[in-house]
Amino acid sequence: MNETAPFRVRAEIDLAALRANVRALRARARGAAFMAVVKADAYGHGMVPCARAAVDAGADWLGTATPQEALALRAAGLPGRIMCWLWTPGDPWREGVEADLDMSVSALWALREVTAAARQAGRTARVQLKADTGLGRNGCMPEDWPELIAEALRAEAEGTIEVTGLWSHFACADEPGHPSIAAQLTVFREMVAYAEGQGVRPEVRHIANSPATLTLPETHFDLVRPGIAMYGVSPSPEIGTPQDFGLRPVMTVAASLAHVKQAPGGHGVSYGHHYTTPGDTTLGLVPAGYGDGIPRHASGSGPVLVGGKWRTAAGRIAMDQFVVDLGGDEPEVGSEALLFGPGDRGEPTAEDWAQAAGTIAYEIVTRIGSRVPRVYVNERTGADEQHDD
Numbered sequence: 138m139n140e141t142a143p144f145r146v147r148a149e150i151d152l153a154a155l156r157a158n159v160r161a162l163r164a165r166a167r168g169a170a171f172m173a174v175v176k177a178d179a180y181g182h183g184m185v186p187c188a189r190a191a192v193d194a195g196a197d198w199l200g201t202a203t204p205q206e207a208l209a210l211r212a213a214g215l216p217g218r219i220m221c222w223l224w225t226p227g228d229p230w231r232e233g234v235e236a237d238l239d240m241s242v243s244a245l246w247a248l249r250e251v252t253a254a255a256r257q258a259g260r261t262a263r264v265q266l267k268a269d270t271g272l273g274r275n276g277c278m279p280e281d282w283p284e285l286i287a288e289a290l291r292a293e294a295e296g297t298i299e300v301t302g303l304w305s306h307f308a309c310a311d312e313p314g315h316p317s318i319a320a321q322l323t324v325f326r327e328m329v330a331y332a333e334g335q336g337v338r339p340e341v342r343h344i345a346n347s348p349a350t351l352t353l354p355e356t357h358f359d360l361v362r363p364g365i366a367m368y369g370v371s372p373s374p375e376i377g378t379p380q381d382f383g384l385r386p387v388m389t390v391a392a393s394l395a396h397v398k399q400a401p402g403g404h405g406v407s408y409g410h411h412y413t414t415p416g417d418t419t420l421g422l423v424p425a426g427y428g429d430g431i432p433r434h435a436s437g438s439g440p441v442l443v444g445g446k447w448r449t450a451a452g453r454i455a456m457d458q459f460v461v462d463l464g465g466d467e468p469e470v471g472s473e474a475l476l477f478g479p480g481d482r483g484e485p486t487a488e489d490w491a492q493a494a495g496t497i498a499y500e501i502v503t504r505i506g507s508r509v510p511r512v513y514v515n516e517r518t519g520a521d522e523q524h525d526d
């Protein structure tokens with residue numbers, strides 16, 4: 138795509154920023170392997186280009202939620218270790234075995250499906266056993282762990298599986314000092330010790346997501362699994378800004394004003410007339426809406442940089458468009474409206490939109506829809522980029 142051609146709305150993805158973020162995160166977790174989490178289309182940034190950039194910057198593993206995502210990475214030619222953790226009965230276990238995926242198992246039903254697939258494929262499946270150490274979501278409960286470990290050891294003895302990892306996930310790593318963090322670590326250590334005591338020899342033990350990678354070195358174990366931080370977004374404003382951690386936002390969403398017009402005072406704007414012009418003014422039409430993933434919850438509050446000034450979504454954000462009150466300014470139609478980006482040019486950030494919409498910045502970037510073209514910049518590794526392998 139021509140980077141300078143006129144456009145309605147687009148998401149620019151800065152792969153040099155992504156690579157620098159991977160290097161910054163790796164430097165915080167020296168001694169641990171690095172799994173780049175690229176689920177949900179790399180949090181809206183585009184899975185395959187982001188996975189390639191992460192590998193270029195030294196990621197050892199790729200992580201996805203679904204097996205379909207992991208298989209798509211393999212089909213795109215990504216080498217090395219790829220782990221996926223969200224399996225549903227009937228999912229493509231056999232394809233997973235044949236693609237050499239590391240497949241997470243939290244329960245006996247999944248162990249049965251993966252061992253059956255390995256027998257059919259005539260190959261050993263790589264399995265990582267997931268413990269629920271207190272998140273209360275997926276993962277095997279401590280009470281059920283001995284049975285899962287015993288069954289896994291039986292399958293290992295028979296050659297159908299190899300247990301490559303023992304792992305878990307935090308509930309509150311983004312809340313500094315939350316008592317569940319230490320409690321989960323204790324349970325994790327106990328569950329790992331039990332499995333190893335029974336004879337499991339995992340290649341990797343891991344529990345750290347982005348906030349744990351950034352702020353809790355005691356959680357790094359053999360591997361860290363950052364997602365959001367790799368895209369240059371802080372997991373929570375409470376623990377710091379991206380800049381505080383040496384991270385740079387990767388996605389910039391920009392639109393071109395589709396209409397600029399004068400309007401008198403008292404003019405109702407957009408569905409429901411939740412905004413009325415306070416006096417003579419100018420209105421700018423931003424041609425992006427909730428059909429593009431711009432949250433309707435940010436109606437009346439979502440910020441946009443136009444002509445060097447922050448403007449606010451006036452009235453309802455509609456499916457395809459919303460309006461900003463330009464206060465008498467008359468930028469040309471086609472002028473840039475910056476919704477969010479790194480903030481260098483004074484534009485809002487994904488975190489600003491999260492606050493406007495009452496959500497988290499993860500959701501803002503991830504929900505940017507398929508109607509918004511991704512434009513990749515800095516795809517090639519620059520000569521000045523430091524490698525520290």
Ligand SMILES: *Cc1c(COP(=O)(O)O)cnc(C)c1O
Pocket residue numbers: 174176202222306345346347348362363364365366372
């Ligand atoms: C999404 C996810 C991650 C990454 O989480 P971030 O908070 O984005 O770093 C790590 N592990 C698992 C199991 C996940 O589902």
